[in-house]
Amino acid sequence: MVTAIPATGRALVRLTLAVAALAIALPIQAGSKLLGTGGTSSIEGSAGGGIVPWATIAGYASSDEWSATAGYNRVLVDDFQLTTHSAAVSYDNHYELSLARQQFWIAPLQLSLEQQIIGVKVKVAGDLLYSDLPQLSVGAQFKHQQRFEVPQAVGALRQNGIDWYASVSKVYLDAIWGRNLLTNATVRLTKANQTGLLGFGSSDATQYQAVAELSAALLVRHDVAIGIEFKQKPNQLAFAREDHWKDLFVGWFINRNVSIVAGYVDLGSIAQLDDQTGFYFAIQGAY
Amino acid sequence: MRLIYVCVLVWLVTACTAAAKPSLYQQLGGEVAITKLVDGLLVKIEHDPRIVHHFKDTDIARFRSKLIEQLCHISDGPCQYTGSTMQESHTGFQITAADFDRLVQHLIDVMTELHIPLDAQNELLARLAPMYKDVTYR
Known part of the structure; x- marks a missing residue:
């Protein structure tokens, strides 16, 4: 398993863990937003849950403040592993810029694909906590599959793609059993096959498709959220069926600098390999 | 049979009465807890250089x-x-x-330090949150 992570990856993991340990021991003042209200780093680098970008803006920057986050995510299913290293900066709780590098390890082929994603997100209306109107953000993810040979061989049309999305997020205070409930709904326009890991479009599918992505998380404590996500996916490659993704997760915001997420994921069928279920883990550092 | 109905009815009525939720004021801990809450909040404000300046001309008492x-x-x-x-x-x-976020975080921290139950904390926050529009940028 570990051999799938290159040496530089392992060094980064160690560095991340060391920084996390330091931040837990010596918390530093991040921005002013309430604990957890930036969400966490999703697998595509944008602030959100695990697999869904939310309307939340990364980190703890409130008005006129800056924030930076770094994330490390792992998805481990039967025949695949997805590793994401990401970083994001945000300003004013309105603007988010994120960078992500995804390594997609295909165990049966003993090879990994690599995708880079630049994400931008802008909060345009509402507020996560303080207004009746949910927080509305719009965003884009500029994706580039660096090793296009395999996606091309299975029918993908393009190496690059842009996903456009709009998300609404809202925390309902005192919603269920006296606990706060976060809900998020995202509509994404995409041409991506398996989120771009298998390239973009196909000879039969050259147009954008609209997909829905949903999350709900109950804050059982101020620092612990238990949630569920659903990510609708297009199905464009003739060689294999693509399924919607689902996950269950527990997130713990240890303090304003470190959060960790663990979960169970169901990615369905990927590249003719069915029932890809397994584990999800993520850690985020925030300043 | 009739007796069972009566018993169930009586049980339901008493159960409902007994289960009548105490007011939020009672859940928070009444006057004693609210006084402690406000005093705790004042201490947090005093030690937060980012917001304390708003209170420099305030009659704290x-x-x-x-x-x-x-x-x-x-x-x-x-x-x-x-x-x-x-x-x-x-x-x-x-x-x-x-500023508003910081005050809310201080409020949550003080309520947690005072061991106020989470559901009471969240109910109070739900009642205070709509004040955001009346408090900020004025």
Whole structure:
């Protein structure tokens, strides 16, 4: 398993863990937003849950403040592993810029694909906590599959793609059993096959498709959220069926600098390999 | 059979009466807890250089008593709030979203330190959150 992570990856993991340990021991003042209200780093680098970008803006920057986050995510299913290293900066709780590098390890082929994603997100209306109107953000993810040979061989049309999305997020205070409930709904326009890991479009599918992505998380404590996500996916490659993704997760915001997420994921069928279920883990550092 | 119905009915009525939820004021811990809450909040404000400047011309004794009164009133306690409206009392202060966030985080931290149950904390937050629009950027 570990051999799938290159040496530089392992060094980064160690560095991340060391920084996390330091931040837990010596918390530093991040921005002013309430604990957890930036969400966490999703697998595509944008602030959100695990697999869904939310309307939340990364980190703890409130008005006129800056924030930076770094994330490390792992998805481990039967025949695949997805590793994401990401970083994001945000300003004013309105603007988010994120960078992500995804390594997609295909165990049966003993090879990994690599995708880079630049994400931008802008909060345009509402507020996560303080207004009746949910927080509305719009965003884009500029994706580039660096090793296009395999996606091309299975029918993908393009190496690059842009996903456009709009998300609404809202925390309902005192919603269920006296606990706060976060809900998020995202509509994404995409041409991506398996989120771009298998390239973009196909000879039969050259147009954008609209997909829905949903999350709900109950804050059982101020620092612990238990949630569920659903990510609708297009199905464009003739060689294999693509399924919607689902996950269950527990997130713990240890303090304003470190959060960790663990979960169970169901990615369905990927590249003719069915029932890809397994584990999800993520850690985020925030300043 | 009839007796069973009567018994069930009586049980339901008494259960409902017994289960009548205490007021938020009672859940928070009444006057004692609200006073501790406000005093704890004042300490947090005093030690937060990012927001303490908003209080430099404030009559802290009056602020304290009005806030106790307001929290008592908003939690359905036996008090009438006699202070100014939120809009009036914050006009000219230019309270930012960051200032508001910091105060809310302090409030949560103090409630947690006082072991106020989470459901009571969240209910109070739900009642205070709509004040955001009256407090900020005035």
